[in-house]
Amino acid sequence: MTNLISQTFITINGMRLPFRNVEIDGVVYQVPKGISRNKDKKRWQIKFERNGVCLIIGGISDSKLNPAASLEKAIALLSKCIDRLTEKQLSRNRKHNYKYISPLPISKYMKLIWRVSKTTPTLYAYLYSPCLKKDKFVIFGSHKLITKNQNILKERMAIALLYNARIEHGDHDPYRAINEQEIDKYIDLAKSKITNNINFMKFIQDGLELNRQLKGI
Numbered sequence: 329m330t331n332l333i334s335q336t337f338i339t340i341n342g343m344r345l346p347f348r349n350v351e352i353d354g355v356v357y358q359v360p361k362g363i364s365r366n367k368d369k370k371r372w373q374i375k376f377e378r379n380g381v382c383l384i385i386g387g388i389s390d391s392k393l394n395p396a397a398s399l400e401k402a403i404a405l406l407s408k409c410i411d412r413l414t415e416k417q418l419s420r421n422r423k424h425n426y427k428y429i430s431p432l433p434i435s436k437y438m439k440l441i442w443r444v445s446k447t448t449p450t451l452y453a454y455l456y457s458p459c460l461k462k463d464k465f466v467i468f469g470s471h472k473l474i475t476k477n478q479n480i481l482k483e484r485m486a487i488a489l490l491y492n493a494r495i496e497h498g499d500h501d502p503y504r505a506i507n508e509q510e511i512d513k514y515i516d517l518a519k520s521k522i523t524n525n526i527n528f529m530k531f532i533q534d535g536l537e538l539n540r541q542l543k544g545i
Contacts, residue, residue: 348461372402432531438492447542453488471535485518
């Protein structure tokens with residue numbers, strides 16, 4: 329089996345996109361986030377998510393090219409898309425004067441983020457496994473939901489912390505299914521991350537302010 333690329337990530341316009349392995353006919357290609365492989369159609373599909381919106385841009389078929397050459401063209405197209413998307417988003421932010429909320433780091437492999445769907449900010453935990461070279465999002469819910477239902481907030485935090493613990497211990501399948509007993513073991517840790525945590529409380533308050541701003545547009 330041949331591995332054509334030794335990089336672990338690619339940076340496009342300041343965005344760090346991790347690679348994952350994709351095997352085609354015994355050759356392993358390291359493909360950046362935003363590009364997937366349609367093996368039946370022999371095509372690299374380009375999909376990119378930004379601020380909670382998934383954009384399907386198209387793709388590059390192998391046709392007369394080999395997979396490596398078409399992948400190179402797909403990465404170039406992805407780069408152009410991100411450039412255009414960033415410019416458009418910056419223009420939109422200036423127009424509406426949106427407040428950007430920086431992610432809240434929880435650990436080396438986990439952070440909390442606000443993502444906007446239409447006009448509703450939603451809280452997520454973002455995790456990245458270097459073993460899998462794959463990320464995962466754990467949805468907590470809208471600002472309204474998590475502030476009114478602390479049990480949901482604690483449970484989702486416990487789930488994310490469990491995934492994080494698996495990643496930290498080098499688990500090769502950290503995102504496998506979990507059960508209630510496993511979640512219960514992390515409830516107390518989840519409480520400590522939420523209760524009387526100044527940084528967390530400010531992060532939630534920032535989400536409230538963003539929600540008010542978006543509803544007023």
